[in-house]
Amino acid sequence: MAVDKTKSTADRRLAAGTQEYDVSYFAKKHGITAADARRIIKQHGKDRDAADKAACRLRG
Template sequence: MTNDKTKKIQPAKEAVTEAPYEVIYFAKKHRISNEDARDIIEKHGANRKEADKAGRRISV
């Protein structure tokens, strides 16, 4: 098997990080209510970094 660098395959991790969080998963991760999680996800969309920041602010 050759190591052909011309064929680029998108890693699964990149595909996941481009999608918005699931509400229940996000709520459990930050120990917040589903309603708060839904609001954060609607506000930040697929920007997981900003969504995590907002989740940490609420969970404190």
């Protein structure tokens, strides 16, 4: 059975952050350590925009 993408409840602006690959991708994307990435994701929850901004501020 094919997936009906019109009924998707997922919001692409929200980051899961619970899987190690999410953390490593986020860390690599922003050039920060995995520990910093975990902290930022935990602090900002699923709000990807806020997490991205925090990572940019951290990096300088």
